[in-house]
Every structure is written in C-alpha cells, then in structure tokens.
Amino acid sequence: MRRTHHFLFAFLLSAILFTPAPAQKLNGNATAAAKSAANAPLKLTLPVKEGSVKFAVIGDTGSGSEKQRNVGDMMVKYHALFPFEFVLMMGDNMYGGEAPQDFEKKFAEPYKALLDQKVKFYATLGNHDQALQTNYENFNMNGKEYYRFTKGKIAFYSLNSNYMDKKQVQWLEDQLGRETAEWKVMFFHHPPYSSAKKHGSDGQLREVVEPIFLKYGVDVVLSGHDHVYERIKPQKGIYYFVSGAGGQLRTGDVDKESGITEKSYDRDMHFMLFEVVGDEMYFQAISRTGETIDSGVIKRK
C-alpha cells in the first residue's frame, strides 16, 4: 500500500450530517429547494488552515439551468467560510451551443459572484465542448487543450480525454518525467473508473493513462462525464473521484454493486471542496442544497 487513508472519521461525520430534509428531495421544484438551501446550516469539515491550498471542483456544469445556478449560489456561500482561490472544471462546460449568450447563461451568470471575487476557473474539455473554449478568457486554458499549472506544492494537469493522441501522451510523459511538485493531480473529463450505468469506467482511456500515472506517482485523479458523485476505492494506490453533477444529474445512476465505490451520491447535484495542508489533502463533497455528502482526507507518501 503506497498510501494510507483515514476515512473512518469522515464516514461517521457524513452519516451524522447526512439527513436529507423533505424539501431537499428532487421532487420539489428548483426554487423551493433553493429556498430551503438558503436556510440550511453550512457545515465545513475542512481544517481551513492559513497558507493551505484551497480549491473547488465542479463538473458537467454547462446546462444553464436553475439548478446549476443553485450549485453556483451554494459555492458562493461556502466560499465565505472557505475562501477557495480557484475552481477546477471537469468538462462539458457548455451544452448545446456556444454562442456568446451561451457563455453568459451557462458560465458567467451562474458563477458571477465568484468571478467578481477574483476566483479563477481552470477548465478541461468534455465531449460537449468546442475546441475554441481553450481561448476563453475565464477558462484560463491559455489556448491549450492540455496544460499544467502549479499551486503551492501541487501540480495540476488538465488533459483532453476526448482526444488522447500520441502527442498528448508524450507531453504528459515528458512533463511528469521532470515534475518536482510533491502532489500530482490530474483532471479530465472521462473517468478511468466509474460505477455509473450510463457511461461507467473508460477502459480504453485507462489502458493508456493508468500506466503513466503509476509510473510517475500520480496522487489524485478527478473527472466528470457521469452525472453523479463517486469516490472510488483507491486503485493501485491512486485516488479517483467522479464529480460530474454540477449542472446535470442522472438520478439513481450509480451501480451499487460495482465493487469499486467507496462513497457515491446520485440524488442531487453537487460540487467539491479541497484543501491541501502539507502531506494531507482534505476533501468535502457538498450537495446543491448544502448537505455534506462525503468528506475525508488523503495522505500522501
């Protein structure tokens, strides 16, 4: 075992916190749920240490729906408690068209309050995203379909899992070969491991990238595509998360019998918060209505 994990406390905490109120069920309309969310007490399980790296994760957001805005609003509330500096986007940033009004409705409006507070968004491309999103000022992709940036002692790699060609594979190998950051975090759209029934694990992608991740000691892999939340049991020492319900949802899509799930949630949309303190990465998954649906800590070795 390359890493150890301490989720027991997190499980207990989640079990205590996770008591969905009737108004939070999906049967109600979005406005009612949003009102209920407005009254829900916010609970943070992260340490909120000074000098730590704080970020959020959202995936499959670009629907422009009211529920996407609810998630955005909840992120703003948590930002007041936990001032995350940036947000990683797992792709499908824009569904069904990319005219200027789509950028507004499906991105700029739902996250306006965060953008106004100078929170940076780093996007990756999904299977609904056009190539030129790489040049959008608010996605910070610098014109590139795959790129790397660092924050503190963490190197983040955004990959284009739609088109993992030889050039990209070679770039990834080259970059990781000379990587000096302590933490290596990958984020891209298609999940190498997933228990969702709609798409599930992307085996052919995994066939290509997993050996590289193992070879260079990647710590955490974040993806979307399946419109659910799932924390996968560590696979060969790597932690995988599926966070693909920031603006779309497939209720009941997680196959509970897959055997690879550590924790899942497919009843409402969600976002995630992360905090890295030295060799510990804390995480908390939060539903659209403010419930903590999962939390824990990953220890780096």
Place this chain on the structure above:
Amino acid sequence: MKKRYIFIWLLVCLLILASGVAVGQKTQNAALSEPVVVSPADKAAIDAFEKQVKDYIELRNKVRANVPKLSKDSTPEQIQAYRTALELSLRNARPNAKRGEFFLPATADFIRRTLKTEFQGKDRKELREQIFETETQGVVLRVNYPYAQTAELSEMPATLLTKLPQLPKELRYRFVGRNMLLVDRESDVIIDIMPDALP
C-alpha cells in the same frame, strides 16, 4: 539428478523473469506503440495522406493569416467572430473540396483495416457502443461545412489514435456513427468523410 533440478529451477526463474519484462514493456509502451504491420503499400498510402494533410495546412496557414487573430484570453464574441471567419475563409479557399480527397482508396483501406483490428474482440464491444451512443443529431455530413455545434463529440479511443496516421494539431479524426471524419479543429469544418469506416 541434482544438476537436473538446478537446471529446471534456473529455467523456471528465467521464464518468470522474461514474462515480467514482457508485461512491463507492454504496460509502459502500449500507448506509444506502432501499428503491428505496415506493409510497403500501407506506408505509401500513409505518405500520400500525410502529403495531402501537409498541403492542407499550408493552405490553412495562408487563409488564417487573413482572419482576425484570436488571443489566448478572448471574449465569447471574439471567439465566435474568429470561428465564423475561419470557417468561411476555409470554404472559399477550397471551393471544389469533395469527399475522398484525403481518404484516398489506399489510405481508406489501411484505416479500415486498422479500425477492424482495434474494434475486434469482446473487450472492445463497449467501445463501439460508446461511439454509437454519441448524440450526433443535427450533424450534416457535408464536406467543407461545419460539424453541428450543438452535437456531442465522440471520444476518439486513445488506443486507436496511437495507431492511425498522426495528424497535426489543426486537424482531428472524429466518428459519427460508423463514419469517420477529418475535421478542422478550430472551425470544425469537415475536411473529408470516410463512410462506413467502422466495421
């Protein structure tokens, strides 16, 4: 007798070691491996394809020089203006563009065989399903016209991309049902179409 045991023991150790090395090599190099068999005829077909692609890029560069530049931190309006201008300019630059211009018969034959090899076997069943499930309604398969912006893009299998002729960053392969397209990455203009490419 003792010598025989030592010999057998050494042989077993050697076999285990050899299999370990083989597995290790497969794991590390699978992504970058070359196609298994490329005959001289295939090589000629790939060369011809690459020449066509190179000519296209030269033409594209000329066209792009006359299109407003797109910065790395553009507004949605600038992105739309650039995309539209590039699309129209590319179409005007290739007024006689037609199906089969890049996927010549020999090239198409090589690619079809590569696809057949890649998509055979039980473990590739899901791969086919994934491509066929891609929501491509609204896509009109017409050379020199753009792929519908509202349609989903099929994920190109990573294992396949390592085996197809490599493309410059300006071009992409893409599936629509059983058809394979060659697409301009930025404008999404369809450059060529190979019908029924998937087995």
